[in-house]
Amino acid sequence: MKKIGITCYPTIGGSGIIATELGKLLAERGFEIHFITSSLPFRLDSIHPDIYFHEVEISHYPVFQYPPYDLALAAKMADVIDREKIDILHVHYAMPHAISAILARDIASHDVKIVTTLHGTDITVLGIDRIFKRMIAYGIEQSDAVTAVSNELVKQTLQQLKVKKKIEVIYNFVNEKEYYKKDKDYIKDYYEIHPDEKVIIHISNFRKVKRIQDVIYTFEKIQKHVKSKLLLVGDGPELQTAFELVNKLALTEKVVFLGRQKNISDLLSISDLKLLMSEQESFGLVLLEAMACEVSTIGTNIGGIPEVISHGETGYIVELGDTETAANYAISLLNDEKLLKKFSAQALNRAQTLFHSEHIVEQYIMLYKKLLSDTIKGE
Ligand code: GMT
Numbered sequence: 001m002k003k004i005g006i007t008c009y010p011t012i013g014g015s016g017i018i019a020t021e022l023g024k025l026l027a028e029r030g031f032e033i034h035f036i037t038s039s040l041p042f043r044l045d046s047i048h049p050d051i052y053f054h055e056v057e058i059s060h061y062p063v064f065q066y067p068p069y070d071l072a073l074a075a076k077m078a079d080v081i082d083r084e085k086i087d088i089l090h091v092h093y094a095m096p097h098a099i100s101a102i103l104a105r106d107i108a109s110h111d112v113k114i115v116t117t118l119h120g121t122d123i124t125v126l127g128i129d130r131i132f133k134r135m136i137a138y139g140i141e142q143s144d145a146v147t148a149v150s151n152e153l154v155k156q157t158l159q160q161l162k163v164k165k166k167i168e169v170i171y172n173f174v175n176e177k178e179y180y181k182k183d184k185d186y187i188k189d190y191y192e193i194h195p196d197e198k199v200i201i202h203i204s205n206f207r208k209v210k211r212i213q214d215v216i217y218t219f220e221k222i223q224k225h226v227k228s229k230l231l232l233v234g235d236g237p238e239l240q241t242a243f244e245l246v247n248k249l250a251l252t253e254k255v256v257f258l259g260r261q262k263n264i265s266d267l268l269s270i271s272d273l274k275l276l277m278s279e280q281e282s283f284g285l286v287l288l289e290a291m292a293c294e295v296s297t298i299g300t301n302i303g304g305i306p307e308v309i310s311h312g313e314t315g316y317i318v319e320l321g322d323t324e325t326a327a328n329y330a331i332s333l334l335n336d337e338k339l340l341k342k343f344s345a346q347a348l349n350r351a352q353t354l355f356h357s358e359h360i361v362e363q364y365i366m367l368y369k370k371l372l373s374d375t376i377k378g379e
Pocket of ligand 1 (some may be wrong): 012013014015016018091106119120122124149172209280281282283284285303
């Protein structure tokens with residue numbers, strides 16, 4: 001049985017979700033999985049005999065001005081590689097996980113291959129930071145294999161970091177057992193949503209890059225023509241700005257702030273349209289979650305979003321900041337029941353074909369197999 005170590009940020013965030021769901025699916029396919037993370041990944045919610053968790057403990061000695069997470073992680077990785085005889089260490093998010101993994105590979109006696117998956121801001125934000133740029137490039141070059149979650153992210157990585165490494169695109173996926181349209185209409189009553197009102201939803205970590213104002217301005221235009229409510233799900237630094245704008249536009253009766261929620265697929269199940277007006281998004285996992293729940297989507301022509309939304313088929317793509325066009329698309333879609341149904345069905349179909357978890361996990365397995373067969377050939 002092949003042994004895979006997985007490192008990710010274990011708290012809320014798309015890269016942690018992908019890493020954890022991948023580990024769960026690999027265990028189902030007969031791999032032994034070892035999560036090496038700073039706390040239990042939040043999606044690791046069920047017991048599987050072939051999934052193990054190794055917690056990275058960080059020392060808080062008074063001499064340390066900052067706790068050395070990256071070094072503690074490298075030390076733990078090296079221990080686990082040697083003790084468990086890990087074949088592949090798959091790290092999600094380059095910074096600092098790829099660097100820690102390379103250090104661990106050097107420290108460990110057991111031969112291990114490193115796979116790094118780039119998720120987005122590790123390149124688009126940190127990769128342009130002068131302090132980290134060379135280190136991230138080093139992490140990529142020194143990994144045995146590198147994947148990225150969209151073609152656009154590969155392009156940006158090659159352009160910004162000038163790396164020569166081959167980067168393979170492996171798209172994100174969702175857990176189809178959790179993300180599907182459920183009969184949850186009673187939830188509408190909780191939020192006083194009338195049966196003839198359409199539901200528009202936005203889910204994010206409310207950071208500046210998500211351009212929450214654009215979501216609210218788009219909704220302001222939509223609600224003038226379509227009886228509707230906007231659900232804002234999530235929490236983050238821009239939440240207060242969002243509250244203020246909703247007040248200023250006198251939309252308090254029509255916008256529901258739900259804060260952080262666990263049962264996202266339930267909320268998607270009562271939604272008709274999802275808005276993602278981000279200025280940076282390497283993939284936009286929330287879009288795929290919506291599509292799997294038969295929700296049509298409107299997103300910006302940014303990063304990997306146009307690779308997820310098929311314009312005019314599963315939703316629409318608009319230019320960054322163009323709330324007018326976004327609202328016009330939304331109004332024509334929401335006012336045409338037949339078209340809305342067609343888009344929902346096409347969204348589901350795209351989620352179940354191009355992005356199906358089985359298909360994506362198979363691509364990771366092929367990559368692992370290739371790396372391991374190269375080792376055997378090279379021995
Ligand atoms: O936005 C972040 O920095 C968080 C990061 C994450 O770890 O979830 O999100 C990125 O990775 C996701 C999973 O691959 C992608 O779906 C998000 O689009 C990407 N975020 C950005 O590029 C801003």
